[in-house]
Amino acid sequence: MSTIEALAERLHDYMDDARINQVRRAYFYAEQAHEGQFRRSGEPYVTHPLAVATILADLHLDHQSLMAAMLHDVIEDTGIPKEALNEQFGEAVAELVDGVSKLTQIEFRTRAEAQAENFQKMTLAMARDIRVILVKLADRLHNMRTLGPLNYEKRHRIATETLDIYAPIANRLGMHSLCVELEDLGFSALYPMRSRYIRKAVETLRGSHREIIEEIQGRLEERLAERGLPGRILGREKHLNSIYNKMKFKHKPFHEIMDVYAFRIITDSVDDCYRILGAVHSIYKPLPGRFKDYIAMPKANGYQSLHTTLFGMHVNIEIQIRTEEMEQIANNGIAAHWLYKSEDSSVSQANQQRVDRWVRGLMEMRERADDSLEFIEHVKVDLFPDEIYVFTPRGKILEMPAGATPVDFAYAIHTDIGNACVACRVNRNLASLSVPLQSGQTVEIITAPGARPNPAWLNFVMTGKAKSSIRHYLKHQRRTESVELGRTLLKKSLNGFSIKLSDVSPERIQRVISHNQVSTFDDLLAEIGLGSRMAYIVARQLLPGDTDVAASDNTLEFGKGAEAGTVTIHGSEGLLLRFATCCKPIPGDPIVGLMDSGTGMVIHSESCDKIRLHPDDNHRLVHLSWAKDITSEFSVELRVELERQRGVIAELANAVTLADGNIERIGVEEQDAHLSSISLVVQVQGRKHLARVMRRIRNIRAVTNISRVRH
Structure with a gap:
């Protein structure tokens, strides 16, 4: 069991004594407040806040976050008011505790309204201070680690809610390690037998493949040493939930997923990353179309790395190459901001800006949504991003979810651009507004004054911002x-x-x-x-x-x-x-x-x-x-009876064009050996224009009768 002194010892790595003493004081205050309270497992209740603070210490979070972790259940469970915490520990800590306390009300149950309403509270708390959600995620992680003593219904509800909301938020904040553990714990709680089966199969397979893994790793290390390139090589584990999802949704057999050998190479600088890429390509042949440069174009959650897939020794080898700082940010995401805060890190600052932008976007959607259910529907879209990268005409990169359309792109630039959008060019060619965009395309939006969103756009837009803005x-x-x-x-x-x-x-x-x-x-x-x-x-x-x-x-x-x-x-x-x-x-x-x-x-x-x-x-x-000055076009259905002749449909279309009409639809309704009955929907500006179109059609020699259809 962890103790406050063990935590204090760990904090000496990155915190001064004065701040460690403040964390200690928060622990003793919580211990006194929770006196006589016990967890389901029988342990004193204070072991939970201490464990939450320890998780945050592993992420190198600041002392105020750790103090809030120690005190996060005090308001909720002991009746001590926020004002008392404010007096004892300062306004920042009291606000954090209050924010997290409100989030403990998130009882998603089966009622979508409760889930949505509480998600709104979470968004407001995140907007005030992003550390609120970090404390809440650590709280959730410890609860997931200690689900055992709870009854089946409660375990099932907490695991479902973790996979639906908390793991995606951790992923969106770039906190890969925490996200993976939440997903695996959630998967194990929901499907214990499947989880045990996959874990056992992974262990068996890893044992039989140890020689191949060691040989590949040895060849990679040898090549880096030859070229004088710094880098440590790590094997990469596939987590259980990821294996299960690939088997379920991509219909892949277990052995096909596990036949890919994954390695991560951590080096000193961005320059070294690209040099190492050249070195590994000189050992094994890269698979075409499987190289991704997330250093030049980071993911929406700030993730940066070079990805390449190689073919060697009759197996596929996946390699990720990144710097130490990118490794920290890949694992800890926004939490790495505190680790690099004093070093003026550009990567960490860019990551912070991405998170700020995302939270601002959440607040914008919250203001636009009519109710909390609509809000959470929009947000859930953005919590599961599989990104593509597209360019503006000036070369700026925008990250969009896979399947996004030019309308999503227009709204991503600015709401007013989206509202006034009438057409688009993709790679300089006119394209449909509903066409899904591909990575690397350059998109130009054409707007018109007075234009307004089309309700039909809601059928194909992908992003929460586009949906909420149109609605x-x-x-x-x-x-x-x-x-x-x-x-x-x-x-x-x-x-x-x-x-x-x-x-x-x-x-x-x-x-x-x-x-x-x-x-x-x-x-x-x-x-x-x-x-x-x-x-x-x-x-x-x-x-x-x-x-x-x-x-x-x-x-x-x-x-x-x-x-x-x-x-x-x-x-x-x-x-x-x-x-x-x-x-x-x-x-x-x-x-x-x-x-x-x-x-x-x-x-x-x-x-x-x-x-x-x-x-x-x-x-x-x-x-x-x-009104007298109408210039809009209206659809009219005509029924044309004519003698069957070669090329008569083309003659009919030509007659409509000569009368400045536009054919919307044409179809043969009835025909026999000599006569045909044609249904023709044309666009005209009024009765006079219609009369002109009908006169042109009537002048065709093969036409025997023409009439306007009124159903």
Whole structure:
């Protein structure tokens, strides 16, 4: 069992006596506070905070983090207030303890809401001080090491939560060693039999392969000595969870995974890394496409190393080459920041900046998300990054998750760029916005003033930032449009009663707001715009002189008040103004709007069967008219009957093009030996343009009949 003196001895490696004494004092305070408390295993409770502090000492964390580790359960379990800790140990330590205490409330259970809500608390704590999450990760690691005495349900829940949240966070912070141990402990707790089987198989295989491993290592050491290159060579263990996941998700047999021999070469400088790469390539042949330079292009979590796969002695050999500092950062990630803090290390500072950027991104997503469930959905995407590296036109490197698209890239540069994105060039060629990007590509985003995100982007974007930004914009846009449409419809209904909205007194408006149980007048207008309330009824409620607001609800006839005036349509439908796909109205067609509860207005032709089929829904109809200066294009379906001739489809397409039309879809519906019936969907700007297109088609000699299709 570890003692405070054993810990103090270890701290002498990197801490002065004054700070070690502060850690000691925190231990004795915790020991007194937890007096009489025991763990499930029967040990005094204080052994847990001491073990957490020891884990942090192995990472060379500062004295305040170790003091917080000693005291992290004091507020929670002993009733000692934060103020008392502030007085005893200073504000920084008290804040850390308070942050970690709040995180101990993370009881994920089976309720997604609880998990998401608590994850938000964690994000806020991380934003204030990243050391909070480091103490929490050490706390979780010790709990995972001592799961034994707990019942099955609790072990299962803690292990699941560790694999879902804590191990990915450790990975995102670059803390590889801690992440690997959390994953293996979680895997062993969830699948004890599978874990035992894989561990036994690994040990057996390692014993039979010892000679090959020693021979490869000997040849590598010999070549480095020949060339005078400094470097220590370590064998690299594959951890159990990684082996299991490769077997499960990549459908690889155990022997195929274990037939790869992995080594790590640690050297003095970046220059030596590249020299050693040349040396190992001179012994064994490198496999094409398997070299990765993470020194020039570090991973999102700050990891740096050269990776190469060689073929030798009838086996594949994986080699990682890095400096001592890169080794520390690869294993301890953000925790290595404290180890190199006094040395002004550029690698450590870059790592710190990456973490700061990630936490800032989390805070941005948190502000944009409507609720905690949406927030955690966005964050989980970013917790499992398999990175690609793409370039801006100026040569700046951006890390993106595998499968990211140009839209993700646009939002990674800036939210405003993403919102205004209309097209892109990949390696100078125009490309689709939905195409997955590949490492090494140069991406240029083309924007346009007035452009806005397309809801369809949500089907293919990968990053949490892109998803949260698009959803945030669309919600805001939907709200703005619903308020505007509601205002237009209400004004139209009030015009029928010969009054203006500006004539209604603020007192009357307030009474109507209270009666309809909404917070603001804009909320009421938004509900009218969404079709959830009728403009005519709200107009009746707003009439001056009518003392009883509720009595106004009883009048439902679609009379003078509802019919007066029309709403003008400009053709650029928004999120709440949609054109019906059944009758496909175009400028010039007589049109009406049908209010669809919760989704806004659908515009139909007056002759549409759907309008005729709902005579009881007259109160949902809005009279509409077209604006004069519409330039948008609208889809129209035509049915063309013609004699079968060679090349007639090409002639048909040519006729549409000559009339400045655009073919959206073309298909043969029926045909026999002599006649064909063609379905043609064309884009036109209105009835006059449509007439011109139809006239061109009618002039084709083979055409016997043409008609517009209205479903």
